[in-house]
Amino acid sequence: MNNKSKESLLKIKWQEINGWKVAFILLATILIGASLVVMTRLTQERENFSELIEQQPVLTGEPLLAIRSQKAQINKIVAIYLEDLQKEAKKEEQNYQFVLKNEALISGEFDLLGFPLRFYLYLDPFVMDDGNVQLKAKSLSVGALNLPITQVLRMIAKTPELPKWIEVKPKEETIVLRLDQFEIGNGLYLKAEKINLVEDEIEFSLYLAETSTSTKKSEE
Structure with a gap:
C-alpha cells in the first residue's frame, strides 16, 4: 500500500470518528436539554402562591x-x-x-x-x-x-x-x-x-x- 492510499484511509477513519463524536454530542445535548425542560415543567408553579397569600388579609x-x-x-x-x-x-x-x-x-x-x-x-x-x-x-x-x-x-x-x-x-x-x-x-x-x-x-x-x-x- 502506497503512502497516498494510507493517508486517504486514515483520513476516512478520522472523519468517521469525528462523525460519531459529533452525533454523540448532539444526542447527549438533546437528552440533557429535554431532561431540563421536563424538570422545569415539573417544578414550575402554575400560580405564584406566595403572592396570592400576600394579597389576602x-x-x-x-x-x-x-x-x-x-x-x-x-x-x-x-x-x-x-x-x-x-x-x-x-x-x-x-x-x-x-x-x-x-x-x-x-x-x-x-x-x-x-x-x-x-x-x-x-x-x-x-x-x-x-x-x-x-x-x-x-x-x-x-x-x-x-x-x-x-x-x-x-x-x-x-x-x-x-x-x-x-x-x-x-x-x-x-x-x-x-x-x-x-x-x-x-x-x-x-x-x-x-x-x-x-x-x-x-x-x-x-x-x-x-x-x-x-x-x-x-x-x-
Missing part, C-alpha cells in the same frame, strides 16, 4: 372593636351602600334591595317579554368559620310564575355592578358575603361573629389586616 390577634347592631341599623347602611353603588353604575333606578327581617330578603326586577316583573328571594344567613356570611336561598316569589331559584341567582350573578366581594353560587343556591375581601378603609376589615335575626342580635368584629410581608418585617 390576615386577621389575627384581638379585634380592635366589637360591634353590636340590629336589623334596622344594618338595613339603613345597606340601603345607602346600594344607592351609592347604583349611582356609580349610572343607573337612575335601584335594581336590587336587600332587607333583613326574620330572614334576609333580596328584591329586584327583570324584564320578561318587555314586562317588568319583581321577584322576592328569601334567604337564611349563616356565619361561616372564617367570619364570612353565607346566605342560603330558601324560597322565591315571582308573581304567579314558578321560576327556579338557580335561574334568578344566575341573573343576579351576571349583574355588571355586582361587587367582587359578593360571591353568587347558583348551583349551590347560596350567596357568600366575602367580608375578608371588603376593605372598609385604612386596612380595616369586618368579621361576622353572630347573626340571629329572630332575636335581632347581629355582632361583628373590626380587625386591622396584616399582610404576610408586614408580619415578616415586624418580626425582623
